[in-house]
Amino acid sequence: MAVTVAARTNALPGQNAGNGRRGPALVPTAVLVIGAAYCIVPALWIVIAASKTPAQLFSSATYSPSLGPGIVTNVRDLSSYDGGVFWHWMLNSLLYASVGGILATAVSAAAGYAIAKYEFRGRKMIFNAILAGVLLPQIVLAIPQYLLLSKIGLVDNYLGVILPQLFNPYGIYLCRIYAMGSIPDSLLEAGRIDGASEFRLFWSVGLRLMRSGLVTTFLLQFVVVWNNFLLPFVMLTSDDKFPLTVGLYSMLRHGADEASLYSLVITGTLLAVVPVIALFLSLQRYWRIDLVSGALK
The missing domain is CATH 1.20.5 (Single alpha-helices involved in coiled-coils or other helix-helix interfaces)
Incomplete structure (x- = not known):
C-alpha cells in the first residue's frame, strides 16, 4: 500500500x-x-x-x-510623375540615411568608448543624462531644433536634417556596452606601454574589436533616419530636398483630389522598403558574427 x-x-x-x-x-x-x-x-x-x-x-x-x-504600370507612372521626382526623393533618403548613419555611428563609437574605458569626473552623470535622452520623444525636440538651426540658416538645408541626428543616445549606450565587453583593458595597457597614442588605440584596437557592434548601431540608425518623417517635415520646404517619407506624404495629400495617385503612393511605399532589405541582407554576416560572439561570451 x-x-x-x-x-x-x-x-x-x-x-x-x-x-x-x-x-x-x-x-x-x-x-x-x-x-x-x-x-x-x-x-x-x-x-x-x-x-x-x-x-x-x-x-x-x-x-x-x-x-x-x-x-509595371505603376512603377512606370511613378517614375514619370513630376519629372521623376520620386527617384530624387529616393536619393535624398539614401543621402540622409547613409551620411547620417555613418556620422552618428562614429560619434556613438567615440562617446561609448570614452565612457567605457576612461575614468573622469562626472562620467556616471553624463551617462545617466544620455540614457535620459532615450526617453525623450522626437516631437519634443523638433521645435527647439528648428529654432536653433533657423538662427544659423540651416532651415531647408540638407545639413538641417543630418546634424540633429548625429547624437544618438541609444547608439552611445550600445557602443558603451560593446566597448566594455569586447575591448580588454589589458590590451589597451599593452598598447600604451608600446607607445601608442590614445587615438591610435581607439582607431586601431577599439574600432576593430567593436566592428560587429558598430554595424548593428549603423543599421539601427540607418533605419531610424530612413523612416524619419517629423524632422524633415519641419526643416524642409523645398520638394527637391524631401526624403521619401515627406515626398510620399505630399503625394498622398494631392491624392485627395486625384485618386489615381493612391496607387503610386502604395507602389512608392513598396519600393521604399527595398533598400532597407538589401542593406540588412548585405550586412547579415556581421549580425551572425555578433550573435555568435555574444553566445561565446
Missing part, C-alpha cells in the same frame, strides 16, 4: 507538470501568431495593392492580387 501511495504521489507531480507545460504553451504560441499576423498582414496588403491598377484598387477585393501588369 505504501508503494502504491508513493507511486501515485510521484506520478501526480509529473502529470501536473506535463499538463502545466502543455497548457501555458498555447498562450505564448497564440500571442506570437497574432503578433506575426499583425506585422505581416499590412505588408502583404501593400504588395497586393501595388500590383493593381488605380481602377482595380477600388473595385476588387482587398486581398485579391492582380495577375496583370499593374505593378
Whole structure:
C-alpha cells in the first residue's frame, strides 16, 4: 500500500507538470501568431495593392492580387510623375540615411568608448543624462531644433536634417556596452606601454574589436533616419530636398483630389522598403558574427 501511495504521489507531480507545460504553451504560441499576423498582414496588403491598377484598387477585393501588369504600370507612372521626382526623393533618403548613419555611428563609437574605458569626473552623470535622452520623444525636440538651426540658416538645408541626428543616445549606450565587453583593458595597457597614442588605440584596437557592434548601431540608425518623417517635415520646404517619407506624404495629400495617385503612393511605399532589405541582407554576416560572439561570451 505504501508503494502504491508513493507511486501515485510521484506520478501526480509529473502529470501536473506535463499538463502545466502543455497548457501555458498555447498562450505564448497564440500571442506570437497574432503578433506575426499583425506585422505581416499590412505588408502583404501593400504588395497586393501595388500590383493593381488605380481602377482595380477600388473595385476588387482587398486581398485579391492582380495577375496583370499593374505593378509595371505603376512603377512606370511613378517614375514619370513630376519629372521623376520620386527617384530624387529616393536619393535624398539614401543621402540622409547613409551620411547620417555613418556620422552618428562614429560619434556613438567615440562617446561609448570614452565612457567605457576612461575614468573622469562626472562620467556616471553624463551617462545617466544620455540614457535620459532615450526617453525623450522626437516631437519634443523638433521645435527647439528648428529654432536653433533657423538662427544659423540651416532651415531647408540638407545639413538641417543630418546634424540633429548625429547624437544618438541609444547608439552611445550600445557602443558603451560593446566597448566594455569586447575591448580588454589589458590590451589597451599593452598598447600604451608600446607607445601608442590614445587615438591610435581607439582607431586601431577599439574600432576593430567593436566592428560587429558598430554595424548593428549603423543599421539601427540607418533605419531610424530612413523612416524619419517629423524632422524633415519641419526643416524642409523645398520638394527637391524631401526624403521619401515627406515626398510620399505630399503625394498622398494631392491624392485627395486625384485618386489615381493612391496607387503610386502604395507602389512608392513598396519600393521604399527595398533598400532597407538589401542593406540588412548585405550586412547579415556581421549580425551572425555578433550573435555568435555574444553566445561565446
